[in-house]
Amino acid sequence: MYNIAICIPTYKRPYMLEKLIISIIESNFNQSFTNHVDLIIADNDIEKTAEKTVTELKERFNDRIEMEYYNFPVKGLSNVRNELLRKSLELSQDFIVFVDDDEYVSTEWLNELIEALISNNGDMAMGPVISVFDSAVSKYISCWFNRPVYRKNAKLNSIATNNLIIKRDSLIKNDVWFDNRFNYTGSEDSYFGVQMIQKGAKIYWAENAIVYETVPKNRANLKWLIQRRYRVSGTYTYIMNLEKKYFKILQKTLINMVYILVGICALIILPLPIKKKYWGILKITEGLGGLTGFFNTLYQEYK
Incomplete structure (x- = not known):
């Protein structure tokens, strides 16, 4: 049986955080997998907007799971994720799990992540993230929120930390x-994955760890999609530069130019x-964003 730290970075989302924590507590923990589970919440807001929520949930579910709240006001995605890693390593847990504060988990989520990791003797495993809209959204927008899926136990060459388990020893x-250079641009998880893979880490797909x-409404629109495509394309090029x-940089440059030209032609539809x-x-947008990575003029979405 394994000891597990579930790490949740949070910033000004107390209601979503509450939904996530309750979903974790109410999910199934297979006793043949899990010996002890700790929830570690790092609040990246200097105003401590998550503290009241976590305190109330600790009192309510004190006999179900251990929760640790930390206020970590040094803003930045890499900063807060590194703080969670440090706290997890102090606990000497076998596995470290990352999940985001705007998510909630399925019933067998943790069991499926652990099974994918140990059955493949992997260093990391990642599961699917399904978008759920909190208000009616046009099909012309919702179709762009579908993420890639893979066959069960497929070996991956990239990661995201919105649904990830890491072996502590690895x-x-x-x-x-x-890396702190990605504090405000995002893609800190992508570069983390690049570095782990370079050092021999193996990542597998946990098909049913959903x-x-x-x-929210302020993301389900064309403006947000444009900003996200622009930012992600830029950070990809930046990582290739690093x-x-x-x-790959040459290849990406040519692809960016093609995207711009073909995209202009496609405006007819x-x-x-x-x-x-x-x-x-x-x-x-993707083509233009990709060019920004060459000049280190990245869009700082999280500043």
């Missing part, structure tokens, strides 16, 4: 942390009632 052996992401992957009618706009 983390210590490889000595990889989240979490659900709540998408890693001196010159062939914009007035039509076609499901992917925003394809052209988003490809132009």
Whole structure:
């Protein structure tokens, strides 16, 4: 049986955080897998907006699970994730799990993550994230929130920390942390994965370790999709620069130019009632965003 630390970074989302914590507590913990589970919540808000929520939940579920709340006001995605890693390592848990504060988990979520990790003798395992909208959304927008899925136990070449389990021994052996250069740009998890893979870490897909992401109204729109595509494309190029992957940089440059040209041509479908009618706009955005990574002029979405 294994000891597990579930790490939750949070920032000004107390109601979503409450939903997440309750979903974890009410999920199944297979006793053949889990010996002890700790929830570690790092509040990245100097105003401690999560403290009241966690305190109330600790009192309510004191006999069900251990919860530790920390206020960590040093703003930045990498900063808060590294703080969670430090707290987890202090507890000497076998596995470290990351899940985001705007999500909630399925009943067998943790069991499925653990099973994928140990059955493949992996260093990390990652599961699907399904978007759930909190208000009615046009099909022209909702279709862009679908994430890639893979066959069960597929070996992966990238990660995201919105549904991830890490073997503690692998983390210590490889000595990889989240890079502070991505504090405000995002993609700190992507670069973390790049570094782990370079050091030999193996990542597998946990097909049934499902979490659900709540998408609020202020994200379910074209403006947000444009900003996200622009930012992610830029950080991808920036990572290739950091890693001196010159062939991939050249390849990405050509792809960016093609995206811009093809995207302009595809604007002709914009007035039509076609499901992917925003394809052209988003490809132009992706192409332009990719070019920003060359000049280190990244969009700081989280500042």
